[in-house]
Amino acid sequence: MVSLKTLKTFFDQLKDAYLKEPNIHLILDQEPYNTSTDLQNAAKESGIEVHYLPFLQVPTCPHRRMNMCAIIDF
Numbered sequence: 001m002v003s004l005k006t007l008k009t010f011f012d013q014l015k016d017a018y019l020k021e022p023n024i025h026l027i028l029d030q031e032p033y034n035t036s037t038d039l040q041n042a043a044k045e046s047g048i049e050v051h052y053l054p055f056l057q058v059p060t061c062p063h064r065r066m067n068m069c070a071i072i073d074f
Helices: 004-017 037-046 062-073
Strands: 024-028 048-052
Touching (some): 004 024, 004 037
Parallel strands (some): 024 048
16 A cells, blocks of 8 residues: 555655646546545645546457457557
């Protein structure tokens, strides 16, 4: 698990790297550490908007599943 201090440091570095940008959008997956209230609050305090990718639903058809794996690997 990532500590709150590390998150805040990361968000501060993002803000410093993009000083001229009015908005910073961070796109994350739905893992529990990414959806934690600590992360959301730290991002909000830093002025960073967090967005989440939709859950990946793997097709049940083996042929389609193989194609999905090939797409994900790229």
